[in-house]
Amino acid sequence: MAVPCSLSAKFKGPPICSFDVFKEGKDESFFQSQQAISALCTFFQELAKEIKDRSEEQVKEAFFKLLQVSLWGNKCDLSISSGEDNSQKCSPLNSLAALQPCILVDDSECLWSILSHSRKTSNCKESVTRIDVVLDNAGFELVTDLVLADFLLTSKLATEIHFHGKCIPWFVSDTTKSDFRWTIQQLRAANHRWMSKCGNNWDGNLKKQVWVYHDHLFWTLPYEFCEMAQVAPDLYTELQKSDLVLFKGDLNYRKLTGDRKWDFTVPFSQALNRFHPAPLCSIRTLKADIQVGLKSGQGEQLTSSEPTWMTSGKYGVIQFSALA
Structure with missing residues (x-):
């Protein structure tokens, strides 16, 4: 039976394509991680106040620390916990030393080599260092990625950051544009001095376009990344503009390496199968x-x-491959 026009109009809601079935779980994970988020924002804002007076070695030490926070933030994945609570309850900074032996490959020095060059040439107005971050999970992990990105700008290790997320709600806790904006607005509205300052700064970065958010259907298509140049040449060309591309999370790693059963000792660059729009990690x-x-x-x-x-999430890698 046809629905009367009056009833159809009365119950009309947003289009189904904008409905995120995973949103409730993602939001809950964010709110359950408030203690860890406030500790991280406090650490970063205190660091940012002194960054101009920090030595090169101190900046490097802070970069390594926030890089590891971003790494272990990847533990907060609702897909691995079957949607159950997998939030970060305490400050991630307190456990970095204990987790250090669990980093099986640590190419942080390679990243520093690229980024420190930008810091040394930051007084040149024509010098632009672009970092691209291919995001993974919303919630606490996204906050760790945003803190790292803010640090890269504040310390002049980069001049612009481009984020890449999913264009549709996809795999449980994957970040969409809505999650990205929502997270920043939640921090802006937080009843916490340093959380709200982070949120306001990040909103400003977007308005000034030193932070740019991109989404592309390719990230949700069943292709290995080595096929990107043929399947999504516009996206590949965009990544070629980058000085360094950071790929977050397990699924991105699987697509980088073709999800094959490689021998453990096969070099990362070989497993990429000629996918190399820019130096990547x-x-x-x-x-x-x-x-x-x-x-x-x-x-x-x-x-x-x-x-x-x-498969346990206990171990991690920071694995780099230079442009071939």
Whole structure:
């Protein structure tokens, strides 16, 4: 039976394409991580006040610390916890030293080598250093990514940051444009001095276009990233403008490496299968049975002592590949 026009108009809501079935879980994860978020924002704002007076070594130390916070923020993934609470309850900064042995590949020095050059040439008005961040999860992990991005600008390690998220609600806690904007607005409205300052600064970065958000259908299509140049040449061309592309999370790692059962010692650059729009780095906690770039015997030893090491989220990598 046809629905009367009056009833149809009365119950008309937003188009189904804008409905995010995962939003409630993502929002709840964000709110349950408030203690960790406030601690991280406080740490960053106190750091930012002194950044001009920090030595090169102190800036490097802070960069490594926030890079590791972003790495371990990737633990907060609702897909690995079947949608159950997987929020960050305490300050992530307190556990970095204890987690250091769990970083199986740490190419932080390679990233610093690229970015410190930008800091040294930052007085040149024509000098632009663009960092692209291919996002993973909303919630606490997104906040860690935004703090890292703000630090890159504040310390003059970068002059502009481009974020890439999903154009549709996709896999449980994946970041969409709505999540990105919502997170910043939540921080702006927070009843916490440093959280609200972060939110206001980040909103300003978007308005000044030193932060730019992109979305593209390719990120939700069933293609390996080595096919991007053919399938989505516009996106590949966009990434080619970058000085460094940071890929967050496990699924991005799987698509970077073709989701193949590589030998553990195969070099990361080889597993990329000629995908190289720019120098790139994967920042990932392990949640799938694929890992490359390990030392001889390292993977076998872990398999023997911890059979679930590739899927538990306990271990992580900061894995870099220079432009070929």
